[in-house]
Each structure stands twice: as structure tokens, then as C-alpha cells.
Amino acid sequence: MRHWPPEQQIHNGKYIIEAILGGGGFGVTYRAQNLKESKAVAIKTLNANVQGKPNFREYQTKFVNEALSLAKCSHPHVVQVYEVFPETVENIELWCMVMELIDGTNLAEYLEDNGILSEAKALPIIQQVGSALSFVHKQGFTHLDVKPQNIMIRTPPSPPLVRGGVRENTPFSSSPLNKGGQGGAVLIDFGLARQVTAPGKLRTNSNSGAECYAPIELLEKRAELGAYTDVYSLAATLYVMLTGELPFPSQFRKQNIPLTPPKQHNSKISDRVNAAIVKGMELEPQNRPQSVQKWLDLLIPKPASPETTPMISAVGMDYINLRDLLAAGKWKEADEETKRVMLKVAGREKEGWLDKESIEKFPCEDLRTIDQLWVKYSKGRFGFSVQKRIYQSLGGTSSHDSEVWEKFCDQVGWRHGPGMWPLYKWLTFSEKEAPEAHLPVFFKVGSDYGGWGLGSNAFFSRVETCRL
Structure with missing residues (x-):
């Protein structure tokens, strides 16, 4: 059988063929109109080449069985099948699968x-x-x-x-x-x-x-x-x-x-x-x-649930307070607690910032715990792993690149214009209003600006090494 031409009506006039959308080695797919519902659909059949094969029935059986199985599937990322029906063409029973036409x-x-x-x-x-x-x-x-x-x-x-x-x-x-x-x-x-x-x-x-x-x-x-x-x-x-x-x-x-x-x-x-x-x-x-x-x-490793995230790390740091602050949606207090525990883990409380050596030696277990808690309670919007993904998507590497760093600060909402430093007073401590990856903040010193996390390249290099 040659392919159906435009205006061909099938299934007792329920569908009218408009054009061929495409085809491969086995099938051909048409754009058609469901005349009863005034809706555009896609209709797939085995193509003319397969219809002429001696084992056509074997192909047809496979097509029908799996088309019927697919018709039972309902998933937002699987094409929806509306119905499967046979159409007699030149004394051949040709089965058709009617699917949604995706815009x-x-x-x-x-x-x-x-x-x-x-x-x-x-x-x-x-x-x-x-x-x-x-x-x-x-x-x-x-x-x-x-x-x-x-x-x-x-x-x-x-x-x-x-x-x-x-x-x-x-x-x-x-x-x-x-x-x-x-x-x-x-x-x-x-x-x-x-x-x-x-x-x-x-x-x-x-x-x-x-x-x-x-x-x-x-x-x-x-x-x-x-x-x-x-x-x-x-x-x-x-x-x-x-x-x-x-x-x-x-x-x-x-x-x-x-x-x-x-x-x-x-x-x-x-x-x-x-x-x-x-x-x-x-x-x-x-x-x-x-x-x-x-x-x-x-x-994309799954973040651990609060039940499996260790609340007392191997170095003795207690993360229960951070968990409770995040669970309560107290984002500013949780950000301050994140700074406190990280400086304590690194033994840099007196200095108030992390140098390159302390970042490179920061325990992966503790870094992972902090990240997993932020990711979990922000529903995936905040966390070091979220920040790293965005930083790398902008071209960030282990080498410092001021242009990439500025783009990152702009995307996560840490500064208010070109040439400006990120300022702590500009932060938005709201899950709904803050941009993705806005928190936690690793750049601040005290209440103004600086780099308690030293620099993006060193920090994200450690995040990558720890496989966050």
C-alpha cells in the first residue's frame, strides 16, 4: 500500500489525514484531524516497505501488542496514546495507533x-x-x-x-x-x-x-x-x-x-x-x-533525607540546630549557623574566614551534611551543590575567572549591578522570593562584604572533590 494522501478518511470517517509527519525503517506517522472532537492528532502505522515483507504479520503482532501496552501508560513525559484500531487497506488489516500531537x-x-x-x-x-x-x-x-x-x-x-x-x-x-x-x-x-x-x-x-x-x-x-x-x-x-x-x-x-x-x-x-x-x-x-x-x-546523587543525614559528624560537630532552623524556614538564622559551624569545623573561628588550606582540608562529610540539609528543606532551591551547578554552567572552573564570578553573583542575586560588590544587606531570606542558589552565602565577612569562603574557584573545587 502506498502512503495515505491528504484528505484520506479512515476509521469510518472519524479521522482525516492531513500530511506525513515523518517516518523511519518501520513506521510512518501522519498528522490527522479527529473530526468528531475537532482535535489534531498523530497516527502511526507500519510503513509500505514493512507491509510488503514476508514476515509482515510478525511485525504487525509486535506493533499491536506494544501499542496496546503503551496505550495503558499514563505519564507526563510519555506520549499519550488515545486508541488503537485496525483499518482494512487493500485486503490487509493495518493497525493504527492514535497519539497526542505534541506542540x-x-x-x-x-x-x-x-x-x-x-x-x-x-x-x-x-x-x-x-x-x-x-x-x-x-x-x-x-x-x-x-x-x-x-x-x-x-x-x-x-x-x-x-x-x-x-x-x-x-x-x-x-x-x-x-x-x-x-x-x-x-x-x-x-x-x-x-x-x-x-x-x-x-x-x-x-x-x-x-x-x-x-x-x-x-x-x-x-x-x-x-x-x-x-x-x-x-x-x-x-x-x-x-x-x-x-x-x-x-x-x-x-x-x-x-x-x-x-x-x-x-x-x-x-x-x-x-x-x-x-x-x-x-x-x-x-x-x-x-x-x-x-x-x-x-x-545526580540523591540528597540524603534528614533521617539518614548524620547530625553529629566524625569531627564532633552537632548539626541539629541547623536542621531545626532550616525545618522552621528561618533562613537568615540558618545562614548564620552555617557560617558558625563551618568556621568551627575548620578551626578558624578566631580568624572569621576560611583560607585556601582550610577549604582544601574541609571534611567532605561535614560539607555534604550542610548541603543536604539546605537542599532538603529548601526543596532543592538552596545549597552548595545547587550553587556549584550554576557556577559550572556559566563556565566556572577551578581557576579564578572574575567575569564568571560576576555572572554567578548576578544570577544568584548577590549584587545589585555591574561593578558592585556582593553585599550581605542585599540578601533575601525568603524561599519564595530569593533566586535559586541564593543561600547559603559563603562570601561575607561580618555584616558587610568580603570572602569568608575565600573565593568561588577554591570553594567550588572542594564541593566538586567531595562529589556534592
Whole structure:
């Protein structure tokens, strides 16, 4: 059967075909209108090439079974399936899957238009896709075709009109990567027929570089595919998001061509993220994390809960008061308590500030405890790890860069204009009103300004070493 032309009506006139949205080695997806509900939808079927294969029924059975399973999935980052139905075409029963039509752009096109992403922008997308994969894995099936082309970035709705007919502009409000306003990532186009592909064949759009996202077990059609298969592809997707480079295909790596660590392409990638990507892209499946969540935990370690955070550290510091202040939302008092305990741990109470040596020797356990308490009680808005993520996303490294430091101070709200010093009196001790990463403050001396945390490069270097 040739592809349906525009104006073709199917399913007893319920849908009318408008155009072909795209296709690959197995399927073709159409834009269509649901005439009964006046709503645009996407409809996917097996394409004309597959329909002519002698094992078409095998493809069709796989397509139907997994389409029905996907239709039962309800997750904010998985494309929604409305219904599955058969359509008789030239004496062939062709099954169709009707899905939501997502308003947005796919991640591949977004990267092509905007270039590589910072960790601060890339990791939330990966977390969203990872949560979607974890969900479908629990339903008993795998995606098998994770790549930027199959990740849609929703376009959030425009800000509401305000007085005078002018739209209210907020930071990043026009970005499709903004999670607010129902933006975010959606996983689409599951590889529903992939498991009946001939060994060594990966039939996809030749321009997509899909083989660079496929693990060795998928290319060799090994008997065992699982969550670790999608782990590889998700890690490879992050590789491309942060570097703009396609990793060597797994079949080449099997010939002793090593994977180039992503940090060699982009020195701004943190050691933690670099290591997580390399681990997720281990050539042999058994060497990778066996679930997406385990891989995400390597990528973005979970902060410990107050129940597991040690309140008395190995050096004898008591963090119960800091915990209680944070739990009560007393942000200013908690900030002062943070300074007090850090100076006491470092033995620098008399000096009132931390020098380079004391920062480099600051116990990781204590630094981690302080950070975990701030992250927990601010719901992820405050903490040293949050500050480090933003600092690195702006290009900050272990070497001092005054321009990056000024940008960081501006973004976290520590100063009120170019050329100004950060002043303690300008701080906002409110979880709702303060910018992300505004607290705790490590720059102050007394009640004015200075550097009780010495400098951003030295401090964040220790935060990185302690793997916060």
C-alpha cells in the first residue's frame, strides 16, 4: 500500500489525514484531524516497505501488542496514546495507533538551532526522559530507540496578557526547555518493531546517526534486551547534548576503538557527569547500571533525607540546630549557623574566614551534611551543590575567572549591578522570593562584604572533590 494522501478518511470517517509527519525503517506517522472532537492528532502505522515483507504479520503482532501496552501508560513525559484500531487497506488489516500531537520541537532540531547545552539545562531533560523510561520499564517493555529525534520538547504556553495588552516577560519564559507552564520533554516513537530486525541491521533514517545511540546488544540482536539497553541510549543522548559530537558506534568500539570521554570534547563537563556518561555507555550490558534510576543516581546523587543525614559528624560537630532552623524556614538564622559551624569545623573561628588550606582540608562529610540539609528543606532551591551547578554552567572552573564570578553573583542575586560588590544587606531570606542558589552565602565577612569562603574557584573545587 502506498502512503495515505491528504484528505484520506479512515476509521469510518472519524479521522482525516492531513500530511506525513515523518517516518523511519518501520513506521510512518501522519498528522490527522479527529473530526468528531475537532482535535489534531498523530497516527502511526507500519510503513509500505514493512507491509510488503514476508514476515509482515510478525511485525504487525509486535506493533499491536506494544501499542496496546503503551496505550495503558499514563505519564507526563510519555506520549499519550488515545486508541488503537485496525483499518482494512487493500485486503490487509493495518493497525493504527492514535497519539497526542505534541506542540514543540524535537531535541535534535533544538540542538541544531541552539548548539550544545549546559549541564544546568541538559540534566533536567535527561531526568524527565529517565523518569519516563523507568515508568515504561515497570510496565514490562523497553523503548529501544532513545535518541534526540525521539524526544520532543514541548513549547510552553505564552505568558498571559497583562495591562496594556503586553505579555509579561519572565526569565526563560520563551524557552521550550522551561519546565514551568507545562513545558518539558516527552518521549515518543517507541521502537515497537525493533526486536524482529535482522541481526546487525538498524533500519532508521540514515541521517539521524541512530547507530551512535544503539548499544551492541541491539545491533547484534542478542537475545537479552532490557533496561540497560535504554540506559546506553540515554547516556549517549546526554553525550551529544553536552558535546555536539556523535560517539563512536558500539560495533566500532568492539574493534578496540575506545569511546572518547565527553569531557575531552567539552572541558566544562563536570567529572561526575563525565563518569556517569562513560559508565552508562559501557560496551557490555552487564557493566552498565542495570536500571535507569541507578544510572540517574550516578548522574545526580540523591540528597540524603534528614533521617539518614548524620547530625553529629566524625569531627564532633552537632548539626541539629541547623536542621531545626532550616525545618522552621528561618533562613537568615540558618545562614548564620552555617557560617558558625563551618568556621568551627575548620578551626578558624578566631580568624572569621576560611583560607585556601582550610577549604582544601574541609571534611567532605561535614560539607555534604550542610548541603543536604539546605537542599532538603529548601526543596532543592538552596545549597552548595545547587550553587556549584550554576557556577559550572556559566563556565566556572577551578581557576579564578572574575567575569564568571560576576555572572554567578548576578544570577544568584548577590549584587545589585555591574561593578558592585556582593553585599550581605542585599540578601533575601525568603524561599519564595530569593533566586535559586541564593543561600547559603559563603562570601561575607561580618555584616558587610568580603570572602569568608575565600573565593568561588577554591570553594567550588572542594564541593566538586567531595562529589556534592
